[in-house]
Amino acid sequence: MELLKKKILEEGEVIGDDILKVDSFLNHQLDIKFLNEVGKEFWLKFRNDKVTKILTIESSGIAIAVMAAQYFDVPVVFAKKNISRNLETEIYTSEVFSFTKGTTYQIKVAKKYITAEDRILIIDDFLANGRAVLGLKDIIEQAGANLIGAGIVIEKGFQQGGKNLREAGVNVYSLAIIESMKGGKIVFREN
Amino acid sequence: MELLKKKILEEGEVIGDDILKVDSFLNHQLDIKFLNEVGKEFWLKFRNDKVTKILTIESSGIAIAVMAAQYFDVPVVFAKKNISRNLETEIYTSEVFSFTKGTTYQIKVAKKYITAEDRILIIDDFLANGRAVLGLKDIIEQAGANLIGAGIVIEKGFQQGGKNLREAGVNVYSLAIIESMKGGKIVFREN
Numbered sequence: 001m002e003l004l005k006k007k008i009l010e011e012g013e014v015i016g017d018d019i020l021k022v023d024s025f026l027n028h029q030l031d032i033k034f035l036n037e038v039g040k041e042f043w044l045k046f047r048n049d050k051v052t053k054i055l056t057i058e059s060s061g062i063a064i065a066v067m068a069a070q071y072f073d074v075p076v077v078f079a080k081k082n083i084s085r086n087l088e089t090e091i092y093t094s095e096v097f098s099f100t101k102g103t104t105y106q107i108k109v110a111k112k113y114i115t116a117e118d119r120i121l122i123i124d125d126f127l128a129n130g131r132a133v134l135g136l137k138d139i140i141e142q143a144g145a146n147l148i149g150a151g152i153v154i155e156k157g158f159q160q161g162g163k164n165l166r167e168a169g170v171n172v173y174s175l176a177i178i179e180s181m182k183g184g185k186i187v188f189r190e191n
Numbered sequence: 192m193e194l195l196k197k198k199i200l201e202e203g204e205v206i207g208d209d210i211l212k213v214d215s216f217l218n219h220q221l222d223i224k225f226l227n228e229v230g231k232e233f234w235l236k237f238r239n240d241k242v243t244k245i246l247t248i249e250s251s252g253i254a255i256a257v258m259a260a261q262y263f264d265v266p267v268v269f270a271k272k273n274i275s276r277n278l279e280t281e282i283y284t285s286e287v288f289s290f291t292k293g294t295t296y297q298i299k300v301a302k303k304y305i306t307a308e309d310r311i312l313i314i315d316d317f318l319a320n321g322r323a324v325l326g327l328k329d330i331i332e333q334a335g336a337n338l339i340g341a342g343i344v345i346e347k348g349f350q351q352g353g354k355n356l357r358e359a360g361v362n363v364y365s366l367a368i369i370e371s372m373k374g375g376k377i378v379f380r381e382n
Contacts, residue, residue, distance in 0.1 A: 073224075
């Protein structure tokens with residue numbers, strides 16, 4: 001997605017060799033018109049796949065999932081990371097290891113919001129080691145639902161998540177794949 | 192907002208005398224068409240107030256803020272609750288006491304995303320004790336920006352947040368105010 005690559009180059013900030021900050025439009029401040037275009041891109045890719053629900057994880061995935069859901073005309077379910085006394089007792093859970101934080105956390109989805117009839121599109125902002133998407137995939141499998149694919153805004157192609165998920169048969173569609181950020185220079189993978 | 196009240200009565204679940212679960216459309220699964228109507232309601236109320244930015248807190252506020260922002264044609268900034276190594280070092284912080292969790296947490300907004308020229312509308316899903324909105328108000332004041340008002344989906348009128356905020360001069364606009372949930376029976380405040 002050329003508009004995305006342009007924004008990454010103009011507004012992204014590389015820290016070290018592997019962190020990309022895109023807080024000006026994706027992870028802290030949200031550029032609504034741009035995110036609408038992102039949602040539309042996911043719809044163009046998956047519009048014939050009879051998606052019934054979009055699944056994401058709080059927090060950064062929510063805005064993108066909502067934008068896409070407007071095009072698909074389906075509900076969004078966001079997996080919760082934190083224990084909440086308001087959360088359903090009948091839940092699917094999965095463990096996700098966070099390389100960023102060096103800890104494992106649980107993600108949770110109330111059972112009643114995913115059924116075996118659902119055809120689910122996962123949407124998330126970043127794909128690096130792929131653990132978050134694997135956790136969502138695990139929950140979808142627990143529910144006996146169908147995983148249609150994963151729409152990712154930015155994939156770090158120099159990490160293993162995208163490769164592992166594709167080898168596991170997941171239809172991963174990333175709007176931009178970064179091949180390298182060495183020395184602060186962002187190189188995209190050619191389409 | 193009649194549609195909201197209808198959904199609360201049909202889909203909401205009261206736990207004890209003070210917890211309202213609306214996970215089917217607002218806090219876990221997101222009913223996109225409905226949230227679009229919610230966003231439009233906030234726009235109808237504040238459309239003449241020259242809002243330049245919508246401020247919310249992760250996670251449950253994000254979807255509503257994004258929907259409203261489409262009507263206002265302004266960016267959303269969501270305050271972060273957790274420490275992230277990707278977050279800006281130049282940040283405004285404020286302390287928020289959570290009655291639900293019994294702990295105090297910090298909310299953070301990168302300084303560059305709120306300026307003294309901004310006219311800010313706060314949007315959030317619930318208003319109970321009002322501590323989250325007070326934290327956002329504190330950050331807006333630290334930035335020297337203008338607080339236009341607070342758009343709330345569900346206000347618990349039997350708790351003190353709404354009263355305190357209105358007495359502090361905040362233009363609070365709640366789409367539904369619950370007067371009581373005693374014995375599981377939801378009673379709305381008359382407009």
